[in-house]
Amino acid sequence: MSGTLGKVLGLWNDTLCKQAFSLLRFRVLGENPIYSAGGVLRSSRHYKTKPTHGIGRYKHLVKVLEPKKKRAKVQVRAINLGTDYEYGILNIHMTAYDMTLAESYAQYVHRLCNKLSIKVEESYAMPTKTMEVLRLPDQGSKMTLDSVLTTHERVVQISGLSATFAEIFLEILQSNLPEGVSLSVREHTEEDFKGRFKARPELEELLAKLN
Amino acid sequence: MRAEPQRKKKKLDPRKEQAVKDRLRRRIRKLEKATQELVPIEDFITPLRFLDKSRQRPQEEHSPEESERRALLLKRWALYKQQEHELEKDTIKAMLEAQQEALEELKLESAELYAEAIKRDPSLFPFEKEGPHYTPPISNYQAPEGKYNDITKVYTQIEFKKYN
Numbered sequence A: 001m002s003g004t005l006g007k008v009l010g011l012w013n014d015t016l017c018k019q020a021f022s023l024l025r026f027r028v029l030g031e032n033p034i035y036s037a038g039g040v041l042r043s044s045r046h047y048k049t050k051p052t053h054g055i056g057r058y059k060h061l062v063k064v065l066e067p068k069k070k071r072a073k074v075q076v077r078a079i080n081l082g083t084d085y086e087y088g089i090l091n092i093h094m095t096a097y098d099m100t101l102a103e104s105y106a107q108y109v110h111r112l113c114n115k116l117s118i119k120v121e122e123s124y125a126m127p128t129k130t131m132e133v134l135r136l137p138d139q140g141s142k143m144t145l146d147s148v149l150t151t152h153e154r155v156v157q158i159s160g161l162s163a164t165f166a167e168i169f170l171e172i173l174q175s176n177l178p179e180g181v182s183l184s185v186r187e188h189t190e191e192d193f194k195g196r197f198k199a200r201p202e203l204e205e206l207l208a209k210l211n
Numbered sequence B: 001m002r003a004e005p006q007r008k009k010k011k012l013d014p015r016k017e018q019a020v021k022d023r024l025r026r027r028i029r030k031l032e033k034a035t036q037e038l039v040p041i042e043d044f045i046t047p048l049r050f051l052d053k054s055r056q057r058p059q060e061e062h063s064p065e066e067s068e069r070r071a072l073l074l075k076r077w078a079l080y081k082q083q084e085h086e087l088e089k090d091t092i093k094a095m096l097e098a099q100q101e102a103l104e105e106l107k108l109e110s111a112e113l114y115a116e117a118i119k120r121d122p123s124l125f126p127f128e129k130e131g132p133h134y135t136p137p138i139s140n141y142q143a144p145e146g147k148y149n150d151i152t153k154v155y156t157q158i159e160f161k162k163y164n
Helices: A002-029 A101-117 A163-175 A190-194 A201-210 B003-033 B064-109 B111-118
Strands: A090-096 A121-134 A142-161 A182-187 B127-130 B146-150
Touching: A090 A101, A101 A121, A101 A142, A101 A163, A101 B127, A163 A182, A163 B111, A201 B003, B064 B111
Parallel strands: none
Antiparallel strands: A090 A142, A090 A182, A121 A142, A121 B146, A182 B127
C-alpha cells in the first residue's frame, strides 16, 4: 500500500520534476515560455509561440463578397440640409422609341455623373411598353393595323445633388439631349419603385378579403 | 325554441370568423415574406431568330490602303471628339465659375438673399423636356384617325401553394 502510494507519489514527483526542468531550461536559454513572439499565453504548445504562427492564414486577405440577392430595403431619404440644400434621390428617365438612342444617352449621362463626381445609386431599365397603332382609312370604317411601336425607358438614379449645381447639370443634359428622346427628372417615389415588380394578384385578393 | 339557433350563431360564428381571419393573416404574412420578382425586360433578351448561325456575316478582308485609310479616319474622328469634349468641359467650368462669382457678389450685397439663393427650388422637380425634332411642326396638319392599343405583357408572380 505504502509502496504503491510511494510509487504514485514518486511518479508525480517525476513529472513535476520534468516540467520544472523544462521551464528551467527555457529560463536558462533566456526565453520566456509564456511571453514569446506572438504573445500567445501558452507555455506547453511551443509552435504557437514561434514567429511562424498563422503562416497559412489567407481568409483575412480575401474580400468577402456579400451575395447581392433581391432588392434590398429602399432607403428613401430626402436629404434636406438646411440652407445648403441637397436633393434626395432623383430619377432621370429617358424614354424613346429607339432603344439604341435611349441606351447611348443613358450611358452618356452615367459617365457625365461619374466625371462630375455625382453619386449614381443605380442605372436600370424599366420594362418596355408595346403599342399597337391602328389607323382608320379615309374611305373605310375598318381599323387596320399600321405598326407596332415599342417604348424603351432607361433610368439613372442619382443622389447628393446640390441646389446650385443642379441647374448647371440640367443645362448640360438639355444641351446634349438627342432627337427623339424625352427627358424627365423627378424624385424617387414608392410607386416608381413598385412599378418594376411583377403584379401579385393573389396577395391583393387576400388583402381585399381581409378588409 | 326560437332562441337556440340564435345562440349558436352568437358563439360559433365570431370564433369561426376569427379563425378564418387568422388563417388569412398567416397566409398574407407568408406571401409577403417571399421575395418580389422584377419584371423581365424584353430589351435584354435577344430573340431566337437573331441567334441563327446562318445570319452571321463573314469577316471582311481589307486591303492595306483601306485599313490605313480607316485607321487615319478613326484618329481624325477621335481628335475631333476630343476637341468637342474639351469645349464642353470649358463651358461647364466657365458656368461654374460665373455662378460662384455671382454668389460671392450676392453674399456681399445681402446675406438673406444669398441664403435664399442657395436653397433648392421645389418647383424644379418634375422636369420634363423633349428632344429636338427633325422637322418643325407643320401648320394645319390633320393627323389620320386611329387609336393606340397597349399590348404590353403583364407579368404576374405565381406563389407556389397548390400542388395539383
